[in-house]
Structures are given as structure tokens and as C-alpha cells.
Amino acid sequence: MEILTILIPVSLLLGAAGLGAFVWAMRTHQFDDLQGDANRILLKDFDEKPAQDD
Amino acid sequence: MTMVEEHASFAACPACVVVSPADRVAAIRSQAARMMLSLPGAEGAACIAAVEAALRATPGVRSARVNLSQKRVSVEADPHVIAADLIPVLAAAGYEAHELDAGMLSMTETDRQGRELLMRIGVAFFSMMNIMLLSVAVWSGAEAATRDLFHFLSGAIALPTVLFCGQPFFRSAWGSLRQGKLGMDVPISLALILASSISVYETLHSGEKAYFDAAVMLCFFLLIGRFLDHRSRALARSAAEELAALEVPRAIVLDGGKEVVLPIAQVAVDDLVLVRPGGRMPVDGVVIHGTSEIDRGLLTGESLPVFAGPGTMVSAGEVNLTGPLTLRVTAAGRDSSLHRMADLVAVAESAKNRYTTLADRASALYSPMVHLLSFSAFGYWMWQTGGDIRFAVNISAAVLIITCPCALGLAVPAVVTAASGKLFRKGVLIKNGTALERLAEVDCVVFDKTGTLTMGAPEPLGLDALPEEARAVAGALARASSHPLAQALASRLPTTEVTELREVPGYGVEGLWNGQPVRLGRAEWIGATPLALTATYLLMAGQTHAIGFTDQIRPGAEAAIAGLRAQGIAVKLVSGDTKAAVGAFADRVGITDWVAGALPAEKAALVQEITAQGHKVLMVGDGLNDTGALAAAHVSISPAQALDAARVASDIVLLGRDLSAIADAVHIARQASRRMVENFGISGAYNVIAVPLALVGAATPLAAALAMSLSSITVSLNALRLRQWKS
Numbered sequence: 001m002e003i004l005t006i007l008i009p010v011s012l013l014l015g016a017a018g019l020g021a022f023v024w025a026m027r028t029h030q031f032d033d034l035q036g037d038a039n040r041i042l043l044k045d046f047d048e049k050p051a052q053d054d
Numbered sequence: 055m056t057m058v059e060e061h062a063s064f065a066a067c068p069a070c071v072v073v074s075p076a077d078r079v080a081a082i083r084s085q086a087a088r089m090m091l092s093l094p095g096a097e098g099a100a101c102i103a104a105v106e107a108a109l110r111a112t113p114g115v116r117s118a119r120v121n122l123s124q125k126r127v128s129v130e131a132d133p134h135v136i137a138a139d140l141i142p143v144l145a146a147a148g149y150e151a152h153e154l155d156a157g158m159l160s161m162t163e164t165d166r167q168g169r170e171l172l173m174r175i176g177v178a179f180f181s182m183m184n185i186m187l188l189s190v191a192v193w194s195g196a197e198a199a200t201r202d203l204f205h206f207l208s209g210a211i212a213l214p215t216v217l218f219c220g221q222p223f224f225r226s227a228w229g230s231l232r233q234g235k236l237g238m239d240v241p242i243s244l245a246l247i248l249a250s251s252i253s254v255y256e257t258l259h260s261g262e263k264a265y266f267d268a269a270v271m272l273c274f275f276l277l278i279g280r281f282l283d284h285r286s287r288a289l290a291r292s293a294a295e296e297l298a299a300l301e302v303p304r305a306i307v308l309d310g311g312k313e314v315v316l317p318i319a320q321v322a323v324d325d326l327v328l329v330r331p332g333g334r335m336p337v338d339g340v341v342i343h344g345t346s347e348i349d350r351g352l353l354t355g356e357s358l359p360v361f362a363g364p365g366t367m368v369s370a371g372e373v374n375l376t377g378p379l380t381l382r383v384t385a386a387g388r389d390s391s392l393h394r395m396a397d398l399v400a401v402a403e404s405a406k407n408r409y410t411t412l413a414d415r416a417s418a419l420y421s422p423m424v425h426l427l428s429f430s431a432f433g434y435w436m437w438q439t440g441g442d443i444r445f446a447v448n449i450s451a452a453v454l455i456i457t458c459p460c461a462l463g464l465a466v467p468a469v470v471t472a473a474s475g476k477l478f479r480k481g482v483l484i485k486n487g488t489a490l491e492r493l494a495e496v497d498c499v500v501f502d503k504t505g506t507l508t509m510g511a512p513e514p515l516g517l518d519a520l521p522e523e524a525r526a527v528a529g530a531l532a533r534a535s536s537h538p539l540a541q542a543l544a545s546r547l548p549t550t551e552v553t554e555l556r557e558v559p560g561y562g563v564e565g566l567w568n569g570q571p572v573r574l575g576r577a578e579w580i581g582a583t584p585l586a587l588t589a590t591y592l593l594m595a596g597q598t599h600a601i602g603f604t605d606q607i608r609p610g611a612e613a614a615i616a617g618l619r620a621q622g623i624a625v626k627l628v629s630g631d632t633k634a635a636v637g638a639f640a641d642r643v644g645i646t647d648w649v650a651g652a653l654p655a656e657k658a659a660l661v662q663e664i665t666a667q668g669h670k671v672l673m674v675g676d677g678l679n680d681t682g683a684l685a686a687a688h689v690s691i692s693p694a695q696a697l698d699a700a701r702v703a704s705d706i707v708l709l710g711r712d713l714s715a716i717a718d719a720v721h722i723a724r725q726a727s728r729r730m731v732e733n734f735g736i737s738g739a740y741n742v743i744a745v746p747l748a749l750v751g752a753a754t755p756l757a758a759a760l761a762m763s764l765s766s767i768t769v770s771l772n773a774l775r776l777r778q779w780k781s
Contacts (some may be wrong), residue, residue: 001200008207012184019180026172036122039099 089129089137091144092152094481094694094709096125101149108147109140127151168288171281174219178274181215182267189267193756198260205257205264212266213250219273220246222280238417238463241424242276245269245454252451255444263448268455268758275464275766282467286474287487305336308380321386329374329381331536331559339381341366345560346377347537347576359539361560361576375537377559411488412730413466420462428453431749445751452753456744461737461765466730468773473726481710482719489705492689493720494727495670499618500661500683502675503629503639506693507713508605512542512588515602524599526550528592531563531574539590539603540574562590570595588635605639608693610714612643617717621724624669628652628660630679658682674716676700691716733769740765 025031093105102120105127109118114135120127129140137153144151188204196204223242230237246269253264307314308326318336321327329335331346347359350372359375362368368381432450439445474484484490501507517525529547532540534555540563552565552572562575573593577584582591582598592599615625627648629636636650649660657675661683664671673680673687676695681703684690690704693711701707708715744761747753 004203008188011187012211015180015184019176022176023173026169026176031172033121033123036102036120039102039122042099043103 089131089140089153091127091129091137091140093120093125093127093144093149094152095150096120096122096127104147105144105149108143112140112143115140165288168281168284171222171277171284174222175274175277175281178215178219178270178277181211181219182270182274184211185267185270189755189759192264193754201262202257202260205253205266208264208266209254209257212270213254216246216250216269216273219270219277223276236421236425238421241421241428241454242272242458242463244425244428245272245451245458248447248451249455252447256448263755265451265455265755265758268755268762271759271762272455272458275762279463279467282464282471286467286470306330318386321383323383323386325383325386327381327383329379331374331376331378333374335368335370335372335374335381336386337381337383338367338369338385339383341368341379342382343380344377345558346379347375347560349373349375349538359537363560376535376557411466411491412727412734413462416462416734424454424457427457427745427749435751449748449751452748452751452758453745455758456748456753456761457741458762461740461769462734464766465733465737465769465773468770469726469729469733472729472773473722476722477719480715480718481708481712482715483707483709484705485707486705489689490723490726491730492670493672493706493723496623496672496689496720498624498626498664498669499672499674499716500626500628500664500687501615501645502657502673502677502680502683503627503636504605504631505676505695506674506680507608507611507627507643508639509608509711512539512603513606514542514546515604517546517601520599520601523550524592524594527552527567527572527594528574528599528601530567531555531565531572531592534563534565539588542603543590543601567594605635607643608711608713610712613714614716615643615645617714618720621717621720623672623720626664628657628683630654630657630677654679654682658686661686672720673704674713675704691719729773729775733772736768736772737765740768 030037093101095101096105102122105120106118109115109127109129112135114132116130116132118127118129129137131140141151141153185208188208192201192204220243223239223246226237227239227243230240249265249269249272253266253269256262256264304315304317305321306328307316307321308328313328321337326342327337327339335348341362341364343364345361345363348362348366348368349359362374362379367384368379428450431453432446435446435449436443470487470490473490477484520528526548527550528543530549530552532543532547533549534540535557550567552567555563555565557563558575558579561579562573564571564573564575566572571593573580574590577589577591577600580591580593580598582593582600585600585602588603589600590603592601618625625645625647627636627640627643627645629648629650630652631650633650636648640646640648649656652660657680661671661673665686665688670688673683673690674692675681675684675690676692677700680692681700684692684700684703689706691706691708692700692704693708693713694701695711706719740761744753744757747757
């Protein structure tokens with residue numbers, strides 16, 4: 001059962017990393033135009049700018 | 055000292071300083087660096103590429119970015135570039151665009167709320183997953199010290215989560231309690247608090263049951279419902295804002311002989327305003343120079359143009375047809391007749407907001423029942439066990455968790471989101487949150503004629519009956535004018551050589567044909583007897599010919615009428631136009647029940663009369679004369695081309711030109727209503743099974759978690775079924 005002292009913090013850390021990624025994506029407007037981004041991937045010219053609407 | 059004070063007070067009152075219109079426009083121009091255009095036809099990757107490329111190729115444009123979800127493009131440009139320059143660029147690329155007032159589109163507040171909710175959902179999801187991990191171990195038989203450790207860990211994750219994620223519920227529950235009401239949020243908050251505290255108590259006393267997982271899961275599912283609800287509200291609000299911003303009206307103000315373009319809000323009383331042929335009157339005023347004909351159709355519904363000359367009073371919203379007019383402004387902006395009408399509508403609207411939605415009715419029934427069940431369970435077990443508080447509180451917490459309107463909170467928002475998404479793709483914008491439910495109850499539709507069932511573009515009648523020469527002469531004369539009747543003739547008639555063509559604004563066109571004077575225009579100018587319907591008259595070789603006109607039917611009008619009839623809805627036609635015009639039109643579209651010559655107040659009265667007979671009326675109209683009826687009806691629709699007063703008064707706006715979407719909208723609304731009722735039934739059924747278990751004390755935390763997630767998922771899936779079903 002000692003393994004729990006490692007596994008539980010690890011699972012919590014992984015979860016927290018996921019939460020962090022979600023918060024980051026939201027803060028950088030990546031959920032503002034879901035349809036647009038789904039279509040933009042089909043465009044020929046490279047486009048690295050996130051949506052700038054605010 | 056007094057001098058200084060006088061100066062100070064003078065400067066402190068900026069309105070007292072006379073600013074010339076040119077300065078005012080300069081001040082506006084310098085800020086116009088960022089603008090927003092609406093692209094109603096935007097769809098697919100090709101559109102993004104085409105629009106952005108076209109805009110970037112325009113000199114002065116720094117950057118352009120399409121937002122496909124909102125069907126908008128935001129442009130950053132040099133100050134001298136204005137939106138009006140970009141609209142032709144986009145039109146050339148094949149996309150219809152409208153200018154949006156960026157100031158009215160500042161959605162930062164709703165945006166912030168939506169983001170806050172999303173953040174809470176993210177946190178709740180993270181905690182739920184981690185607690186589930188621990189709970190599964192407990193459910194599968196962890197014992198003694200291990201179980202206690204897992205309960206402690208779950209508690210350490212769950213308590214901060216409930217405190218953070220439950221805030222929206224706690225706040226609204228507190229609000230409704232202070233008003234002495236039991237909203238949906240009171241049992242939710244009670245369940246959250248009770249479940250958390252009993253779990254803490256159990257954990258500290260190494261008990262077997264802890265409801266941390268249930269509390270967090272409750273938070274998660276309810277937040278999703280809250281988020282969907284918020285999103286459809288924000289969408290409706292932004293739709294309303296978009297429509298208000300769609301028409302950014304401007305006026306050409308004459309400033310000492312110079313023409314300056316100003317937004318309406320900047321026009322003052324006694325300014326001189328120039329209205330070009332084809333332009334809409336931006337303000338109320340008196341004509342001081344020029345003669346023309348004006349089209350009052352949008353305000354009164356009459357399709358026959360009226361003469362305007364010096365001294366004629368004109369109202370905002372009328373269209374100037376033939377000659378340039380100079381007006382002295384008598385009322386502008388908020389005071390103009392257009393806006394006064396809109397204010398009247400606002401008063402009528404508040405009555406509509408008293409509509410109780412299905413969700414309200416359900417929660418009014420449900421909320422007291424939840425409390426009653428929980429407290430009676432507590433009382434019964436207190437009595438049965440002879441005062442074992444711990445056991446009784448445990449049971450009553452389980453009852454609260456299971457009866458908690460988790461699925462109910464999702465049932466309505468999920469359906470509304472699915473339905474309004476489907477309608478938006480059909481070009482139907484829902485402006486009002488309860489409009490969808492009201493639309494489903496409709497059993498009678500009242501249409502306006504001019505501009506709603508018709509396009510407002512006239513179609514000439516009996517051209518073949520004219521002699522060949524008269525056709526050619528009329529065609530040649532018509533080409534010299536921009537009057538809508540003349541344009542309709544010009545595109546359908548051959549031409550011949552007519553010299554010395556001259557347009558007499560307000561009267562017609564005259565010229566010389568084979569050395570004889572010929573004229574095309576108003577009856578009194580020609581010397582002809584006027585017909586009962588919209589007509590223009592030709593004078594040729596001493597003879598007069600009348601050319602009658604009828605209105606062009608809007609595409610999809612017949613399909614909409616047929617579709618509505620097929621759903622068992624009565625169709626009526628009410629117009630302010632003359633009896634002859636309305637009767638002929640009603641025959642064409644196959645409406646037998648029609649009223650002509652109705653004044654605005656009569657239209658509203660008619661709608662109220664039908665309502666009093668126990669029918670739910672859907673009013674479809676576009677003009678200022680329809681606004682009263684639009685506001686009085688149970689639910690109302692107007693086309694996007696309608697006057698903004700009409701669009702403000704109606705609950706639903708059609709973005710496309712096609713009317714057939716109306717029949718689909720009613721169909722989808724009825725389907726959505728059915729889904730909502732089904733969803734209530736589903737969550738009710740779950741309760742009927744699970745509540746007795748909880749009451750007898752057989753509900754384990756596992757059962758609570760299962761009941762909650764299963765019912766939420768079934769309800770959401772049922773709502774999504776709407777998307778897939780073909781109408």
C-alpha cells in the first residue's frame with residue numbers, strides 16, 4: 001500500500017496539469033471561434049494567430 | 055474673478071460650445087481604427103480565405119480576422135478607412151456584409167461571465183475525476199484505514215471545489231430566499247451543503263458513507279446546464295445587439311454649403327439635411343427645397359408613392375424616390391417619430407416578459423416537493439430510530455441528492471441550445487429567451503403584406519396590352535429615372551430614340567419622340583384619371599395609357615403559407631394597403647381571410663381580438679405600422695430588411711430573404727417543446743425509482759452517483775436527438 005503515497009500525488013498532479021492546460025486555452029481565446037478554427041485547419045496558408053476578438 | 059468663473063462654466067458645458075459638423079466628423083474618423091462587419095453568408099474554409107485575402111489586399115487594412123461561429127469579421131485599419139469602403143470589396147468577393155457598431159457589440163461582461171462558468175466547470179470536472187478514482191476503490195471494498203484515508207483525501211479535494219464551484223447556486227439561492235421564494239437553487243444549495251457537512255462528519259467518525267463524489271458531481275452537471283443556459287441567453291442578447299447595430303444610420307448634413315456625413319446621433323434640430331433619391335429619411339423634418347415622391351410603405355403600408363415639395367412634413371423611415379430633398383430637422387435621434395414608436399413598443403413588450411416558461415412551472419411544482427420529502431424522511435427516521443440524528447440526517451441528505459433537479463437543470467438548456475443552433479443555421483435568429491416555447495403554442499398566423507409577403511419591388515401588369523410603340527417609348531422614358539416603378543419598366547421594355555430626356559422630380563420623366571412631347575409619370579401631371587391600384591401613366595400623341603403594378607411575392611412565401619397550413623395553423627393577411635391591391639394579392643397567394651386598409655392601431659386591435667378568442671397569434675410583419683401588432687401578438691417574426699423599430703418589437707428575426715423558414719421554425723419549436731416535456735418525464739421517472747430507495751435508507755453513495763449521471767446523460771442525449779431529426 002506504500003505505492004499509494006506515490007500514485008495518488010501523481011494522479012493529482014496529472015489532473016492538475018490537465019486543468020492548467022484547459023485554463024490556459026480558455027485565457028488565450030482558443031474557445032472563442034470553434035467553427036472557424038475547425039475550418040482554418042483546411043486552409044493552405046499557415047496561420048498561427050489565435051482569435052483576437054475581445 | 056467673475057470673468058474666470060464665467061469662462062469656467064462656459065467650458066464646463068461642452069454642449070454649449072458650437073462645434074461645426076466637420077469637427078464632429080473629424081473626431082469620429084480618428085477613432086475608427088477597428089471595426090466589425092457582419093457576414094450573414096459566411097460558411098466554410100473557403101469563405102475565411104476569400105474574405106481575409108480580399109480585405110488584406112485593400113490598401114489601409116492592417117489585419118482582418120473572420121469569426122465563423124459569430125459570422126463576423128473584425129478589421130483593423132488606418133483611421134481613414136471606413137466600413138462603407140470595405141462592403142463593396144466584400145461584395146466583389148461574393149459576400150454580403152453589413153456594418154456593425156462596434157460600440158454596441160462590447161460583450162465583455164457576458165463574455166467574462168461565460169468564461170467564469172467554464173472555469174468552474176473545468177475545476178469541477180478535475181475534482182470529480184480524482185474523487186471518482188478514490189471512490190471506486192471505496193465502492194469496491196476498501197476498508198478501515200484505507201477507506202478513511204480515501205475519504206479524507208476526497209474531502210480535501212471536494213470541500214474547496216464545492217465552495218468555489220457552488221458559488222453561482224449559493225448566490226442565487228440566497229437571492230431567492232431573501233425574496234421569500236423557493237427557487238430551484240435553494241434545494242441545490244441545501245443538498246450541496248448538507249452532503250458536504252454530513253460527509254465531513256462521517257469521515258471524522260470513520261463512517262462508511264461519504265457523499266463527496268455526489269456533491270462534486272452535482273456541481274459539475276448543474277454547472278453544465280447553467281453554462282448552456284448562459285450561452286443561449288448571451289447568443290440571444292448578441293443577436294439583439296447585432297440587429298440594433300446592423301443599421302448604423304448616417305445623415306448628410308449641409309454645413310455652409312459643404313456636405314458632411316454624420317451619424318444620426320450627432321444631428322441636431324435645425325440642421326439642414328440632404329436626402330438623395332433612393333435614400334431613407336434619417337430624421338423628422340420639413341422639406342425646404344426640392345420636389346420628389348416619397349414612399350411611406352414602411353410606416354403606413356400603402357404601396358402608392360406620395361408627392362413631396364417645400365413645406366411637406368416627412369418622418370424618419372420614409373424613402374425618397376426621385377429628386378434630392380433638403381430638410382430642416384424638426385426631431386432627430388431619440389425624439390424622432392421612429393424612436394417614439396419604438397418606445398411605445400417597449401411598454402407593450404413588458405407584458406410579454408411575464409410569460410412563465412415550462413421550466414418555471416416545473417420548478418414551482420418540484421421545489422416544494424423536494425423539501426417536503428427530505429424533511430419528512432428526516433422526521434420519520436428520527437421517530438423510528440428514537441432520535442438517531444446522524445442516521446436521519448444521512449437519509450435526508452441522500453434524498454436531497456437524489457431528488458436534486460440535476461437532470462431538470464439540464465433538460466431545458468440542452469433542448470434550447472440544440473433548437474436555437476438548428477434555427478440559426480436556417481437563418482432564424484431567436485432574440486427572446488422564451489420565444490421558442492411561445493412559438494410552439496401558435497395556432498394562428500397573421501401576415502403583413504407590403505415588405506413581408508412581398509419584396510416591395512413592383513411588377514408591371516398588362517404590358518402586352520400596350521401598343522408596340524408605346525412600349526418602346528415608355529421603356530426609353532423609364533431608363534431616365536431611378537424611381538422603382540421606372541426601374542421595373544426599364545428592365546422589361548424595349549427602348550427607342552427619345553431626345554431631350556428630363557426628369558421632373560416628384561412628377562415623372564418627359565422627352566421628345568418624333569418631335570412630339572411624351573411624358574411618363576403621375577396621373578395628375580399627365581392629365582389621366584388615376585387608377586385604384588399603384589400605377590404610372592404614359593402620355594403619347596395626345597393619348598394616355600395606364601400601366602398598373604403589382605407587388606412581387608417574396609421567395610418562399612407560398613411555401614411558408616402551405617407549410618403552416620399543413621401544421622394546422624390558420625393564416626390571415628392584414629395590410630394598410632388599398633382593398634384592390636390586397637384582394638388581388640390575397641388571391642395570388644391563396645389566403646381567403648384578409649383585411650385591407652388597416653391602421654396601425656387596428657392591426658394591433660385585430661391581433662388582440664384573435665387572442666381574446668383564445669388563439670395564440672404569430673404576427674409576421676416588417677413595417678412601423680406593424681410594430682403595435684408585433685408587440686401585441688403571442689410571438690412575432692420580422693425579416694432582417696424590416697425597419698429597426700419592427701425588429702426591436704419582434705421576438706424572432708429572419709436573416710435570409712426566404713420566408714419558408716417560418717414553417718420550419720414552428721415545426722422545430724414544437725419538436726423542442728415536446729423534447730422538454732419528455733425530458734421532464736425522464737428525470738421524473740428516475741426519481742420515482744430512486745426516491746423510495748433513498749427514503750427507506752437503501753441508497754448508497756454509488757446508487758446516488760449512478761442515478762445522477764445516468765439521468766443527466768439520458769436527458770442530454772434526448773435533447774440532441776433534435777439536431778438529427780429532419781424536419
